[in-house]
Amino acid sequence: MEFSQLVHQRQSVKSYDSGKTITDAELKELFEDVILSPSSFNLQHWTFIAVRGPETKKKLKEAAWGQQQIEDSPVTLLVCGKLDAHEDAPEIYAEAPPAIREKMLPMIQKFYADQTQLVRDEAIRNASLAAMTLMYSAKARGWDTCPMIGFDPDAVAKILKITPNYIPVMMLVVGYQKDAPRPRSHRKPVSEVVRLESLQGAGLTAE
Amino acid sequence: MEFSQLVHQRQSVKSYDSGKTITDAELKELFEDVILSPSSFNLQHWTFIAVRGPETKKKLKEAAWGQQQIEDSPVTLLVCGKLDAHEDAPEIYAEAPPAIREKMLPMIQKFYADQTQLVRDEAIRNASLAAMTLMYSAKARGWDTCPMIGFDPDAVAKILKITPNYIPVMMLVVGYQKDAPRPRSHRKPVSEVVRLESLQGAGLTAE
Numbered sequence: 001m002e003f004s005q006l007v008h009q010r011q012s013v014k015s016y017d018s019g020k021t022i023t024d025a026e027l028k029e030l031f032e033d034v035i036l037s038p039s040s041f042n043l044q045h046w047t048f049i050a051v052r053g054p055e056t057k058k059k060l061k062e063a064a065w066g067q068q069q070i071e072d073s074p075v076t077l078l079v080c081g082k083l084d085a086h087e088d089a090p091e092i093y094a095e096a097p098p099a100i101r102e103k104m105l106p107m108i109q110k111f112y113a114d115q116t117q118l119v120r121d122e123a124i125r126n127a128s129l130a131a132m133t134l135m136y137s138a139k140a141r142g143w144d145t146c147p148m149i150g151f152d153p154d155a156v157a158k159i160l161k162i163t164p165n166y167i168p169v170m171m172l173v174v175g176y177q178k179d180a181p182r183p184r185s186h187r188k189p190v191s192e193v194v195r196l197e198s199l200q201g202a203g204l205t206a207e
Numbered sequence: 208m209e210f211s212q213l214v215h216q217r218q219s220v221k222s223y224d225s226g227k228t229i230t231d232a233e234l235k236e237l238f239e240d241v242i243l244s245p246s247s248f249n250l251q252h253w254t255f256i257a258v259r260g261p262e263t264k265k266k267l268k269e270a271a272w273g274q275q276q277i278e279d280s281p282v283t284l285l286v287c288g289k290l291d292a293h294e295d296a297p298e299i300y301a302e303a304p305p306a307i308r309e310k311m312l313p314m315i316q317k318f319y320a321d322q323t324q325l326v327r328d329e330a331i332r333n334a335s336l337a338a339m340t341l342m343y344s345a346k347a348r349g350w351d352t353c354p355m356i357g358f359d360p361d362a363v364a365k366i367l368k369i370t371p372n373y374i375p376v377m378m379l380v381v382g383y384q385k386d387a388p389r390p391r392s393h394r395k396p397v398s399e400v401v402r403l404e405s406l407q408g409a410g411l412t413a414e
């Protein structure tokens with residue numbers, strides 16, 4: 001399938017067939033795509049918690065405005081962003097050529113050191129890139145997804161035993177769609193969201 | 208091409224053929240994919256500034272650690288996040304069924320009102336989802352991309368006349384690769400970045 005078709009087929013889906021499952025082997029194949037997402041300095045600021053246990057899903061649902069797809073889908077994922085991802089740099093660059101490693105490690109430390117807002121921004125930014133890869137890779141495997149931001153992050157962090165060096169970035173369910181797709185929701189046109197040369201520039205048209 | 212292949216082929220590319228161009232019509236097709244990305248409450252917190260003018264590109268390069276791909280690639284994009292995207296809700300939901308509109312508009316206002324950190328998080332999160340779609344859609348069209356975070360956001364905001372209700376989320380170049388691809392950089396394995404049931408749970412393996 002061409003990528004444009006995949007983009008057109010992907011929609012946020014809220015109704016799932018609760019009788020179907022996704023195995024560890026299937027999940028692993030999905031994540032083999034996800035980990036190839038880009039990230040700043042290749043720091044891979046993402047970690048995913050995959051929840052299939054009914055008790056934990058029930059608690060997550062309660063912490064997420066009662067959204068039923070959390071219980072009905074076979075897997076609920078919490079996409080986490082790592083606030084101290086830059087501390088993994090020595091490990092990530094361990095096998096890089098020495099010239100690269102010697103340039104990158106001090107650059108990374110300088111970029112992130114004592115930058116409280118930046119490390120949060122980066123955790124969200126890079127984990128979101130991976131989340132988008134996940135949604136397309138899932139769709140390409142015949143699964144649907146629903147990204148969610150409507151949840152209590154502190155409650156979710158407690159349920160999933162998240163340590164303070166991580167933040168919840170997004171919840172996502174993955175599964176088999178039950179009902180027919182809904183009509184696609186409204187999108188702002190390209191001519192509105194793409195501006196030429198500056199924010200005040202002309203909108204992009206094909207004429 | 209299957210999506211997994213596309214994922215494996217996409218890499219961040221820094222060397223571009225400076226003799227090639229990308230037309231408005233080609234860019235518009237790319238963005239017709241991008242605007243179908245998901246976003247919280249469908250608020251589409253993204254706006255893109257497409258820069259092709261050599262003078263502006265030179266200024267952007269100076270504000271971005273001298274990164275040469277900004278001058279060599281045919282298009283440099285600034286992905287912006289809209290801090291007041293929730294104020295577009297009445298327009299976005301104008302044609303939604305009344306029951307949906309009457310439920311969503313107050314929910315959206317309540318979710319974002321006076322939430323300074325949240326509106327920033329959301330601008331970054333949702334604009335990043337769109338940026339990832341952009342990188343895959345570009346690759347599917349035979350173009351390469353390089354996402355960049357190494358730039359002075361205030362300087363870039365000034366060059367591109369960004370108003371205070373937007374933040375720069377990421378710079379991206381799009382173009383035709385010149386040199387052969389580099390070896391893919393190291394990735395943390397799935398067994399490390401996917402945890403089962405809680406952050407302290409077992410890593411995902413396929414056994």
